Amino acid sequence: DTGVSQNPRHKITKRGQNVTFRCDPISEHNRLYWYRQTLGQGPEFLTYFQNEAQLEKSRLLSDRFSAERPKGSFSTLEIQRTEQGDSAMYLCASSVSGGFLETQYFGPGTRLLVL
Amino acid sequence: AQTVTQSQPEMSVQEAETVTLSCTYDTSESDYYLFWYKQPPSRQMILVIRQEAYKQQNATENRFSVNFQKAAKSFSLKISDSQLGDAAMYFCAYRRGGGGSQGNLIFGKGTKLSVKP
Numbered sequence: 001d002t003g004v005s006q007n008p009r010h011k012i013t014k015r016g017q018n019v020t021f022r023c024d025p026i027s028e029h030n031r032l033y034w035y036r037q038t039l040g041q042g043p044e045f046l047t048y049f050q051n052e053a054q055l056e057k058s059r060l061l062s063d064r065f066s067a068e069r070p071k072g073s074f075s076t077l078e079i080q081r082t083e084q085g086d087s088a089m090y091l092c093a094s095s096v097s098g099g100f101l102e103t104q105y106f107g108p109g110t111r112l113l114v115l
Numbered sequence: 116a117q118t119v120t121q122s123q124p125e126m127s128v129q130e131a132e133t134v135t136l137s138c139t140y141d142t143s144e145s146d147y148y149l150f151w152y153k154q155p156p157s158r159q160m161i162l163v164i165r166q167e168a169y170k171q172q173n174a175t176e177n178r179f180s181v182n183f184q185k186a187a188k189s190f191s192l193k194i195s196d197s198q199l200g201d202a203a204m205y206f207c208a209y210r211r212g213g214g215g216s217q218g219n220l221i222f223g224k225g226t227k228l229s230v231k232p
Contacts, residue, residue, distance in 0.1 A: 003159070033219060042119075042206050042222030043160075056219065091160070095218065100148055100167045102218055106160040 002026075004107035006092050012113045013082055020078045021110045025094030032075050033104060034067060035091040036060065043091055049075060050097065082114045117142045119209050121223035128197045129231050135182075136192045136226045138207030146212035149183070149190045150220065154204040163205070166190065168212065194228075202230045 005024045013019050025032050030051050035043035046065070047057045051072035061067075064082075069075040079086055089111050093104040118141045128134035140149070151163040166174045166183050173181050178198075182191045194201055204227050208220040 031218060035220075040224065042121075042208075042224050043220070045219040045221070048219055058219075097218065099212070100165070103162055103165075104218075104220065108159050 004092055004094050004105050006090075006107040006110050008110060009108060010111050010113075012115065014115050015084060016081055018078065018080045019082055019112065020076055021090055021112075023075045023077070023092030023094075023107060025074070025092070026105055029094035029096055029105075030072065031095045031097050031102075031104075032069055033093040033095075034075070034077050035093065037089040037091055037109070038087075046077075079112075082112075084114050087112055087114045117144070117147075117209050117211070117221050119207050119221055119223040121207055121226050123226045124224070125227045125229070127229045127231060128194070128201075130197055130199060132197055133193060133195045134197055134228065136194075136205050136207075136228065138190045138192070138223060140188050140190065140207070140209050142188070142209065144211060148210045148212055149181075150208040150210065151179070151181070151192045152206045152208055152222075153201075154206065154225070155200075156203070160206070164192065197230050199230050199232060202228055204228075
């Protein structure tokens with residue numbers, strides 16, 4: 001068990017460019033979550049998948065954001081036409097659905113800086 | 116909407132001493148779970164302890180324990196015998212309960228804990 005991995009760990013881009021992040025969950029975990037964390041704040045929920053189905057999207061997830069989880073394995077989060085306000089740490093977490101005992105395991109995050 | 120509030124941006128404790136981190140939350144739901152997560156500097160967030168709203172007994176995990184006051188909507192974390200490795204950001208989090216819940220966590224802003232040798 002190698003844990004949740006995210007790539008890249010850091011990304012610097014210019015405003016207006018598109019970026020894509022990848023998350024590899026712990027194998028056999030059917031749920032995958034994306035959160036965004038800005039400086040001085042706790043993580044904020046963006047979206048989540050159960051297997052390959054995207055079941056919930058936060059209002060924070062503007063039309064410029066899209067996420068996929070093909071075949072219920074890894075997931076990608078794409079941001080189109082990046083803005084400076086998109087600068088943040090993007091966290092991925094995975095879990096096995098199970099009520100109270102469901103534990104979300106977090107990855108190390110991808111830190112995005114939009115210049 | 117549910118909210119989680121951590122009123123202590125920073126806390127400091129002497130090694131081997133005890134410290135309590137505060138958390139309050141607001142919800143109209145009766146079925147929910149509460150969590151404390153730890154985020155060490157430049158490291159992944161990990162679960163410290165969890166509490167089910169229906170359980171009156173406070174959860175404990177080794178040196179970590181909670182004081183869950185449901186009526187007051189308070190969920191504080193007590194760290195006993197503090198160690199240098201406890202230095203981290205601590206986040207209080209809420210999750211809706213019930214069958215089929217989406218499971219996303221709602222986090223507070225965090226408390227930065229420093230441990231002095």
